[in-house]
Amino acid sequence: MGVISFARGIPAPECLPVSELADCAGAAIERDGSSVLSYGPGGGYGPLREWIAARHGVEPARVVVTSGSLQGFVFLAERLVRPGARVLVEAPTYDRPLKILTRLGAKIVGLPMDDDGLQIDALEQALADGEKPAFLYTIATFQNPSGRTLSEERRRRIAELAREHDLLVLEDDPYGLVRYEGELLPTIFELAGGANVAYASSFSKTIAPGVRVGYFVLPDELARQIEALAVSTYISPPFMTQATVHEFLRRGNFEPNLERVRGLLGARRDAMLTALERELPEGARWSRPEGGYFLWLDLPDGVDSSELLARAREAGVVFEAGSGFFPGGRGGESSARLAFSFVSLEEIDEGVARLAAFVPSAAAV
Numbered sequence: 001m002g003v004i005s006f007a008r009g010i011p012a013p014e015c016l017p018v019s020e021l022a023d024c025a026g027a028a029i030e031r032d033g034s035s036v037l038s039y040g041p042g043g044g045y046g047p048l049r050e051w052i053a054a055r056h057g058v059e060p061a062r063v064v065v066t067s068g069s070l071q072g073f074v075f076l077a078e079r080l081v082r083p084g085a086r087v088l089v090e091a092p093t094y095d096r097p098l099k100i101l102t103r104l105g106a107k108i109v110g111l112p113m114d115d116d117g118l119q120i121d122a123l124e125q126a127l128a129d130g131e132k133p134a135f136l137y138t139i140a141t142f143q144n145p146s147g148r149t150l151s152e153e154r155r156r157r158i159a160e161l162a163r164e165h166d167l168l169v170l171e172d173d174p175y176g177l178v179r180y181e182g183e184l185l186p187t188i189f190e191l192a193g194g195a196n197v198a199y200a201s202s203f204s205k206t207i208a209p210g211v212r213v214g215y216f217v218l219p220d221e222l223a224r225q226i227e228a229l230a231v232s233t234y235i236s237p238p239f240m241t242q243a244t245v246h247e248f249l250r251r252g253n254f255e256p257n258l259e260r261v262r263g264l265l266g267a268r269r270d271a272m273l274t275a276l277e278r279e280l281p282e283g284a285r286w287s288r289p290e291g292g293y294f295l296w297l298d299l300p301d302g303v304d305s306s307e308l309l310a311r312a313r314e315a316g317v318v319f320e321a322g323s324g325f326f327p328g329g330r331g332g333e334s335s336a337r338l339a340f341s342f343v344s345l346e347e348i349d350e351g352v353a354r355l356a357a358f359v360p361s362a363a364a365v
Contacts, residue, residue: 004351006319008342009144009293012268015261015341016208020253021244028243036243042231043223044215045242051249052215058194062223064230065242069174069202069214073097075229076170076198076216080134081106088126088136090118092296092325092332094144094172097137106134108327115287117143117150120157127165135168135198140188142175142292145325145337149290152185159192167196174202174214177258179291180266189217198222203245205293206258211241265293265341268348272340275352281359286338293341296322298334299359305336308358317354 028036036045043049044065053060066072077097081087083105089097091110101108111122118138126133138158140150150158162169171188189199194217202214218226230237248254272295276286283300297319299305305321312318320339322332340348 001347001350002316004317004343004347004354006317006338006340006343006351006355009339010209010342011205011261012264012342012344015264016210017248017253017257020257021208021211021248024247024251024253025240025244028240028247031247032243036239038239039236040239041227042237043227044237045239045246048213048242048246048249051246052217056189056199056217058217062217062220063215064218064223064226065213065215065237066230067212067214067234067238068204068209069172069200069216070096071212072200072214072216072226073170073172074100075226075233076135076222077101077104077106079222079225079229080168082134086131086133088123088133089327090138090143091327092145092322092335092337093137094139095320095324098325098327109133110327110331113143113146113148115148117148117154118158120154120161123158123161127161127167132165133167135170136162137170137172138188139172139175141173141185142178142289142294144175144292145294145320145322146296147287147289147292147294148296149185150188155186155188156191159188159197162188162192162196169197170200171197172200174200174205175292176201178205178262178265178293180262180269182290194219206254206261207245207248211245212238213242213245262291268340268343268345269295271345271348272338272352275349279352279356281356284359294337294339297336297338299336301334303334303360305332305334308336308355311358312355315354315357317351319355 049060049063052063081104085106087101087106088109090113112119189197199217285298287296289295309321320337322335323329326332
């Protein structure tokens with residue numbers, strides 16, 4: 001099979017609706033070519049902004065469509081973060097925002113998690129200590145990298161704390177619709193009534209990453225500021241891809257495609273959980289996500305995941321070592337992120353078997 005990668009957090013090729021998107025792109029040009037092939041407003045393609053606004057119950061002016069949600073994170077961080085500013089994050093958390101915040105000189109405060117997500121007592125303590133944070137960054141549903149989901153009780157408490165402390169919460173939700181089991185939970189944005197919460201999502205996981213269409217739902221003034229920053233950065237958004245996504249949505253393709261993706265990736269999640277149960281020794285533990293792309297593996301105490309990665313790579317299997325998901329690399333030394341979204345069922349079985357050959361049992365460490 002060659003190298004088997006559990007490092008790639010991207011959809012398998014068969015998840016991509018290639019022919020449908022090709023047809024939608026042509027239809028978008030035929031319908032509105034003079035607009036989508038030219039410059040336009042920095043907040044994004046108008047009909048798509050209206051669709052997103054209606055979905056979230058806000059005015060279109062509060063929606064800013066970006067080139068992937070990570071581009072929006074860059075804009076938000078550049079607007080709000082100055083050197084030395086405190087930013088609260090989950091620990092572990094998505095590694096790209098950590099790199100961006102580090103580049104901007106932020107003081108990144110990692111807050112511990114458990115199986116129910118961000119620990120509220122740690123958040124309350126962080127809010128009581130030191131300067132007011134620039135914002136709290138959370139991936140509340142099927143978190144990258146852990147696959148964990150914040151409980152509804154904790155979501156409600158975060159919404160309350162945001163109001164009490166005038167704290168901006170950035171709720172990043174690219175995976176929330178990719179659910180394989182369990183009940184849909186209200187977002188923090190919904191629980192807070194939109195106050196003090198910026199909501200981010202993307203069509204990368206529900207349609208295709210290559211269209212590079214993400215979006216933010218922001219408080220009015222912040223939306224105007226981010227749109228102005230977008231204009232000063234790239235003059236005009238890529239309306240062609242945004243219009244293609246809108247055509248896909250307008251035709252009613254979104255929900256059927258989402259169901260197809262859930263089926264394809266849910267089978268991969270099940271295969272990885274089964275393989276880990278079968279292959280890994282005593283002392284290893286892992287999260288059991290109800291959706292998303294990832295699970296978090298805690299190796300037996302004393303096993304260094306970076307050293308394990310070096311040995312596993314020689315055997316043709318790769319993953320992401322845990323320390324890269326903690327501020328300053330301080331944490332996760334015996335943990336790993338495993339992505340199941342890209343690999344086939346056969347590759348999952350073979351890859352986990354290869355990996356397990358290098359993991360000692362707790363008794364042997």
